[in-house]
Amino acid sequence: MALKIFVDFDGTITQQDVGNLFFRTFGGASCDEAVGAYRAEKISAKELFRRETDAIGELDEVAAGEFLRGQKIDDGFMRFVEFCRKRGIEFHVVSDGLDYYIREILSNNGCGDVSFFANKLERTPTSNGSSKLSITFPHDDAECSRCACCKRNIMLARWGEDDILVYVGEGYSDRCPAQYADIVFAKDELQTYCQAMNISYHLYTTFDDVISRLEEILSKKRIKPRREAEMKRREAFVAEY
Secondary structure, three states: OEEEEEEOOOOOOEOOOHHHHHHHHHHOHHHHHHHHHHHOOOOOHHHHHHHHHHHHOEEEHHHHHHHHHOOOEOOOHHHHHHHHHHHOOEEEEEEEEEHHHHHHHHHHOOOOOOOEEEEEEEEEEOOOOEEEEEEEOOOOOOOOOOOOOOHHHHHHHOOOOOEEEEEEEOOHHHHHHHOOOOEEEEOHHHHHHHHHHOOOOEEOOOHHHHHHHHHHHHOOOOOOOOHHHHHHHHHHHHHHO
16 A cells, blocks of 8 residues: 655645736736636636736746745645655645746745646747747646646556545645545635535645644554545546546
């Protein structure tokens, strides 16, 4: 039996939703309008990102760098990273955000080698110190439009029969992967969803809470998979193959 941990980024590792703030800061009010259309299920996640990227036009690299350096992460996240490393626990960051700011923020906080999956923002330099932007979706699911980066598929691709999947999240894009996890850490919107869907979860505020609970879990002789999650994982594989 091995624990495999998957962690959301925006609002989970970071203290606020960096993606939304990034687009609002550099793309303006039209980005909020696009988010509203997405929440109303009028457009897909990919279309949302395309509209937000188009709204920015050219990105001021100096201003963007200052913006990213000002983003703070959970005080306990580095202790969580060390906790996993010392115990040989595999973990990945999974995000429906952008690799650009995730890479920069992790690097700025001394954990640039942490594995992560996200949507890809391409930046092409211009002569005036800005960059033209384009976005691609290397981890999408052709049959699902609610997320541009399919966290569920990333988890399932790394799941083995004897693995216990752990998920840590807080928001809209965490609702799907939480259904496939044996152990869920939730707060905010994800907590509300878990309550509504009768998904058992551990409430957390910081990653120190996650560490404390995981130490208790690992002290047990046997960790049982969550039956509903195990069934959904098997159903997903049957549907795929």
